[in-house]
Amino acid sequence: MHIIKAVGKMQDLSSGIRAKGHRIGFVPTMGALHDGHLALLRRCRRDNEVCVLSIFVNPLQFGPNEDYRAYPRRQKQDVSLAKKENVDIIFCPSAGAMYPTASLTSIHVRRLSELLCGRFRPGHFEGVATVVAKLLNAVNPHVLYLGQKDAQQCCVIRQMIQDLNFSVNVKTVATVREKDGLAMSSRNSYLSPAERKKAAFLFRALKAARREIRSGERRADKIIKLIRGIIHKKTSGRIDYVSCVDAQTLAPQQIIKGKTLIALAVHIGRARLIDNIIVVS
């Protein structure tokens, strides 16, 4: 397994691999790998000759009052997990290598960046789009693997890739959950045991909403009220949003129709948790 820190070296390695006609799959992460990341790596490993994992806690996507410093960093453990998954290359640049002092360029994906989490995390998706463009140009993969848990991130990145003509396929992989349904997240480590237990109600609320829609409910306000009710009753969480939106355009739906993304963001203790499900009706 190669561990690469320099952008130029990553690019050279990648073009050597491409010259052999091999297919490069790429899983970008911020490290602190959990089973959700491992599911991405396994899919990537299965489908490509070469499997690249990046580990980079991207300062650009954290707001000034967010958890950039606190974000878990477990490089040693990550490397050993990556080895077990037969990752070929770990690309783990320093912040200085990714953002030299005089960095001036940013990428903005209008509309998709401003909805949902974008309302509460100004600049977040600009940071995401910019770093992913940089990572794509460093790794130059054939296929990019993203987790469905970060549904809005998937939308923003897909749109950027399409708009800027990046020549890469995007595969979205289903959310991996704990036994009680909580979506895997590096930020779950912020939860106290009591908070952790209650956090499972986020997914339970989403499932209750799905049952309600399957029973015929189509009014988004009713669905949102149902979810909010469960979260208020069962957790001490502070809700950023609960929304029913078109799964492609992220446009809010008043009447649930087609492919609907039901997404939420809730602060529980020190953790800001997100989760979502897609309902087709």
Place this chain on the structure above:
Amino acid sequence: MHIIKAVGKMQDLSSGIRAKGHRIGFVPTMGALHDGHLALLRRCRRDNEVCVLSIFVNPLQFGPNEDYRAYPRRQKQDVSLAKKENVDIIFCPSAGAMYPTASLTSIHVRRLSELLCGRFRPGHFEGVATVVAKLLNAVNPHVLYLGQKDAQQCCVIRQMIQDLNFSVNVKTVATVREKDGLAMSSRNSYLSPAERKKAAFLFRALKAARREIRSGERRADKIIKLIRGIIHKKTSGRIDYVSCVDAQTLAPQQIIKGKTLIALAVHIGRARLIDNIIVVS
């Protein structure tokens, strides 16, 4: 010579060329080719196995009151000029192919985009950076050739390439001039014969400034006054700006020092003309 319109086809062609280990040089243009473009093509032809020319009048870099519609389009003549220069591939996508209806992504290079022409053409360099990223991802060249006449554009593109880790070398080629010194530009065709004659004073003013600096003058305000004086006296031009700036950072200089870009933009008749020289002191 291939004439390619589809982004995907251009990408396939490019990766086939790269698989053979051949070096791709790329000259992006808006067409209406003149001797300045031909100098870029010759340099590109000389230094690379494969020479790609793009012709695309990019709507995104024109302001609402600018000359997008009037901009000269001479595809037939351009194709025959390109053939003479032994261009291998002309990439000439339609506006619809480059900007499908739901395009949402833009690239912004802070500071460099806001100075000089950026003050008078808001959004212009965002349009330039965005289209060049798209073209780079379509053509995937080893080397990109840009003309020094568009000095600020060169700065913005170099910065974007560095910041986003695009794996391409940038070569800047000297401005080609008419016999009387007027910088070649597709927009020169807007000038009446009388305007055309007077337009030569833009470069004469820059040369006078250079002489003055070589004679020891270091005060930027004196140099700017000199240039403005000549333009006022000798042309009917309306000046957007005359500036002395650091050639790398484009930061205004009060005392001329190091590598100085002396740049101007002047409206003469229907044409907005730009020109510049670099003085090392």
